[in-house]
Every structure is written in C-alpha cells, then in structure tokens.
Amino acid sequence: MSTDSDGGTNASSTEGDDSGGGHCSTADSDGEVAEEIAVISFERKLDTATEIVEGIGDRYESIDVIEYHGDVFAEHWGEYDCFVGLMASGIAMRKTAPLLDDKWDDPAIVVVDEELTWAIPITGGHHGANQVADDLATLGAVPAMTTASEAADKQGVEKQAKALSAHVVNGDSTVATNLAVLDDELGPVERLDGPRAVVVDDDVTVLKRNLDDGVVLGTGSVSGADEDRFLDAWDRALAEIDRDWADVEFVATATRKADEEGLLAAAATRDVGVVAFDKETLLEFEGPTPSKAKELIGWPGVAEASAIAGGADHELVAEKTSYENEVTVAVGR
Numbered sequence: 001m002s003t004d005s006d007g008g009t010n011a012s013s014t015e016g017d018d019s020g021g022g023h024c025s026t027a028d029s030d031g032e033v034a035e036e037i038a039v040i041s042f043e044r045k046l047d048t049a050t051e052i053v054e055g056i057g058d059r060y061e062s063i064d065v066i067e068y069h070g071d072v073f074a075e076h077w078g079e080y081d082c083f084v085g086l087m088a089s090g091i092a093m094r095k096t097a098p099l100l101d102d103k104w105d106d107p108a109i110v111v112v113d114e115e116l117t118w119a120i121p122i123t124g125g126h127h128g129a130n131q132v133a134d135d136l137a138t139l140g141a142v143p144a145m146t147t148a149s150e151a152a153d154k155q156g157v158e159k160q161a162k163a164l165s166a167h168v169v170n171g172d173s174t175v176a177t178n179l180a181v182l183d184d185e186l187g188p189v190e191r192l193d194g195p196r197a198v199v200v201d202d203d204v205t206v207l208k209r210n211l212d213d214g215v216v217l218g219t220g221s222v223s224g225a226d227e228d229r230f231l232d233a234w235d236r237a238l239a240e241i242d243r244d245w246a247d248v249e250f251v252a253t254a255t256r257k258a259d260e261e262g263l264l265a266a267a268a269t270r271d272v273g274v275v276a277f278d279k280e281t282l283l284e285f286e287g288p289t290p291s292k293a294k295e296l297i298g299w300p301g302v303a304e305a306s307a308i309a310g311g312a313d314h315e316l317v318a319e320k321t322s323y324e325n326e327v328t329v330a331v332g333r
Helices: 043-059 072-076 089-099 129-139 157-163 171-182 227-240 261-270 279-284 292-297 302-310
Strands: 036-041 062-067 082-086 108-112 118-123 166-168 207-209 215-221 248-254 274-277 316-323 327-332
Touching (some): 036 043, 036 072, 043 082, 043 129, 062 072, 072 089, 082 089, 089 118, 108 129, 118 129, 157 166, 157 171, 157 207, 215 227, 215 261, 215 316, 227 261, 227 327, 248 261, 302 327
Parallel strands (some): 036 082, 248 274
Antiparallel strands (some): 166 207, 215 327, 316 327
C-alpha cells in the first residue's frame, strides 16, 4: 500500500535539481531537512499511518505509506530521506542496523508507537529525524531527542544551517564545531562574500547558501516589541513584494538588537535564523533612508543596512517601512 502527499512547504530543496540543499541523499548537504518520507507500518496500524500522512503530509515533498515486511527497509533504502517506523524500536533497529554505512548518506529513522505517544529518532537526529519527530509532536507524540545539542537546549551547526537556509559542505567538521556549541565556544556564524578562496582547518564548518534568489528581512524595532508585532510586520513586508516565507533566507538585524525577545521568538516561530551585524558592517552598507539613530547614537538605520549587508547581492529590494511604529522592515537580496 502506498499513498502520496505533495506540495511540501520546506524552504530548502534538493541539490539534484540545482535548486539548493537540504536533501539527505545529497553528498554535500547537511541533511537537516527531510523532504521525502516513508511511513513503514504493519497492516493493523495502517489507520495510524494514514493519520500521520493527513496530519503532517503537507509539510513534505512526498510522504508514502508502505506496509511492513521483513525486507522492507532494505528494499527501499536510499529512496527516502527518513523512515518513520510505526513499530517497536527493536524491530526498526534490527532491520536497519546492517544497512547503516555513513551518517551523511544514510536515511534518518524515527520510530513511533501506535497511540502516537512517543516519537523517537534512533539514527540521523541532525539529518532529518529530529525534524520529523518535532512534526509528529503536533499530533501529540512526545519527541525524545537524544542528540547532545538538543539535550542541552542548544542549536548545533546543522540546525543553524537549516535556520540560515544553508547546508554543511564539510560534514566531518561538525564533530568539533558541535562540541564547541556545547561549550559555548563557537561564536557567531561569519559570512564571506565571493569570489574568494578560503582555506579552513578540519574543525571549521563551512555552510553554503541554498537559495539563489532568496531574500533577507532586515529588521529594527523599539525595545520590547512583542512577537506578534514582528510576525505581522514580516508577513506584511513579504506580501508587499509578492514573496512568501519559502523565499526567506534569514532575518538580519544589528548586534544591539540581537537579544530582543520578541524578535527571537518570532524567528523561532517562523523557523528562520537571525544574523546580527555590528556597527562597522552596517555603516558600510548604509541604506538610503535617513535615520535618527545615526544622529543620536552613531548607528545607521538598522532595517535597511542589515537587509543590504545580509543579501547575497547586497541589493535593497524594498526600503524600510515602519509597522505600528514598533517594528521596521526592509528587504534585501
């Protein structure tokens, strides 16, 4: 038995069609975004499998239901980014263990019980399994994350890549950089514009953009603006340029605004990263609209400068607009 559900909403797409990264079968991808899912189910549990498809199917490029038999994982290995095993974890582990080769190439595996009580990533947590488990949480399942960064409530570099609409180029480096994340020693993600040649050590993780024509939401605000104000401002700014959230690479702001709770909460709600630029960088990319902040404290207008600085082409698509006199948004490309 097999059912499909198309029309996924993920911002990333496969490298195979030259449109970006994020697919587990892509050699230089971080694999954080799972796009093609197979729910492996015993016949007696097919109703629950259908419930999973109906509940989260629209979030993925495709989601199939395949009835379990002894060689089902081997038969479909390499066809999917993630297997959701509607079965005991022991069955899934015994059937997939002989197939595992490399975490950057293997599909992710999540097991879930028939009552949708638990969603347990057993392999590929940072390569799609955690993402799928989080989505299953919307159906009531408790995601049981065991990856170190999630256990410590920190954002590993694979998850940072996803939030920034990028993918990891050199996967072996993430062992060292994720240890640095756990020890609060990694620091911010730095950006280099090309053309440029870069030499890095084995403990430097390189992230590459997924989107060729993505946009950046440059954002300033009054202190204390709440999450809803940011969400409303961003949604309206995108609507005005006929773009949607699939086009957004990340939100850009100034380092002096990087701890705004409303901004961070809104970014988490939209599942996008936040990149904060320092004063010197923003002065280099100052926008066309005069700003009182420059007269008062020496900073250029945050929204336009951060949108220009963050965009791959350093081009301003939409000048800043103030929403409810609390949040300003400009759009860069």
